[in-house]
């Protein structure tokens with residue numbers, strides 16, 4: 376298999392293989408989990424910038440009522456591409472990047488189980504990103520349906536829609552291969568003595584997320600393929616004119632879509648479950664019940680999908696079923712918050728940047744969970760569906776939830792990746808600027824939604840002006856704050872205080888037994904686990 | 912590991928798997944009770960119990976909806 380295995384333990388650590396390609400070919404041909412993790416993270420950040428620029432176009436247009444900068448058609452394209460790029464191009468690859476970097480080091484494996492497939496999983500992403508961004512420039516422009524791609528609109532649009540469909544196909548393939556790789560790595564490559572129940576929580580959340588991805592990405596692929604055949608091959612799955620049913624698409628999409636939100640949330644839970652114990656200097660409260668609760672959250676995420684469809688015309692019994700189910704499953708999610716709070720209880724806490732982002736996650740994700748509960752009430756949702764309240768809800772769970780957790784992860788592991796400490800002062804600035812501007816951008820959207828402002832519309836009634844201006848102001852602040860993040864990361868890569876093997880006093884786990892920066896090849900010989908080095 | 916195949920052992924396994932799954936749905940549990948239950952439980956038992964419990968959960972909600980939605 377890999378040359379690294381042949382060399383054995385006597386081989387000096389470091390990237391000095393004579394047969395190792397240099398320059399760009401190193402990155403194109405690499406099968407090293409650390410290289411691939413790095414590429415995932417940079418790809419994710421690039422997409423974050425592209426999707427962020429689109430968000431700022433949206434917010435600029437919404438600064439005032441009336442149409443100022445863009446045509447309504449283009450506004451819709453921005454809405455669509457922003458959603459697709461952020462979900463599939465920024466957040467998901469970021470956590471796959473963390474998985475690539477950290478899971479082999481956490482479980483004492485030399486690399487991912489399928490190192491070449493890993494390379495392919497990554498290199499599928501740039502073509503998909505290019506398809507999505509290039510679709511803006513084709514005749515008719517990009518898809519303007521929103522990231523949910525609902526028919527009949529998605530059956531009517533131009534070639535930009537086909538490009539979006541192919542991009543989703545490719546991204547789905549990448550996700551499926553990536554998750555097969557992660558699941559296999561976790562199940563087969565753990566160091567002797569690392570039983571499943573001693574495994575770090577981040578690995579557990581990814582194991583479960585991997586299964587979720589394998590279960591639902593094919594469903595999404597099926598849904599968009601049916602749109603494709605409706606568009607070009609004369610089928611009528613979703614076209615009422617041919618005997619099909621547009622609502623069928625919504626059911627299929629959300630059968631993927633609700634588990635998808637947990638695909639995004641669970642690895643974020645995993646990160647926070649490492650950061651909070653490290654900076655509270657206490658083991659994670661209720662490790663085992665956390666594992667079981669995360670598994671059950673994943674399982675029941677399959678039975679609530681139609682809470683996204685309360686107003687499409689369901690029988691009352693259907694509405695009631697999905698309302699009760701949704702409300703009930705919020706219980707295990709809420710208990711996770713309790714677990715993290717209990718971990719901090721009487722801990723000796725310090726507030727370095729990773730901890731700040733983890734706490735930001737904790738507070739704001741909880742707000743997002745609460746507004747989710749509000750929305751899960753059918754009678755309330757009939758009013759709030761497709762308003763800015765929903766936009767506020769999912770930005771609290773996806774940005775202040777998943778993205779803040781990703782920031783926590785970067786600051787927490789950056790010393791291990793680069794061998795340097797990041798600039799703590801600038802990191803804290805990044806946190807506070809992000810936290811404040813995020814809330815300025817998104818909290819007023821609750822009020823806008825409650826007052827009835829619809830989402831995905833470039834113009835609005837005059838009475839919504841003030842809160843929209845506040846929101847736009849915050850959005851630009853948030854966008855600019857992320858340039859500071861880029862600067863901090865680049866600065867850390869280029870130099871800085873030398874990082875110890877374990878820069879965080881309270882951190883536990885095998886990854887911290889390795890030197891910083893982690894050598895190119897690690898754990899070529901499985902480590903010997905002492906009692907203490909089990910899980911984080 | 913129990914590994915025994917007597918009736919008593921298997922019934923106990925089922926009960927433990929159910930208790931494990933139900934407490935997972937709530938989300939918190941005493942470590943001692945967890946340790947007692949998980950000794951001798953195989954993952955497949957927990958997974959099967961989980962799927963069964965979710966199926967029962969769905970049917971219970973449907974039954975409750977039938978009850979309250981009767982015209």
Ligand code: HEM
Nearest residue numbers: 636639640682683705744747748750751760761769772773
């Ligand atoms: C307590 C847990 C949660 C509950 C009860 C909940 C409930 C809901 C409900 C009822 C809606 C539909 C609102 C509507 O369209 O009228 C919704 C939308 C949404 N939720 Fe959640 N949610 C929860 C957690 C999450 C998490 C963890 C994420 C992602 C990380 C998430 C992401 C989204 C997204 C993206 C939408 C909007 C989809 C769209 O229409 O484009 N939610 N949520």
Ligand SMILES: [Cu+2]
Nearest residue numbers: 632633682683
């Ligand atoms: Cu949902």
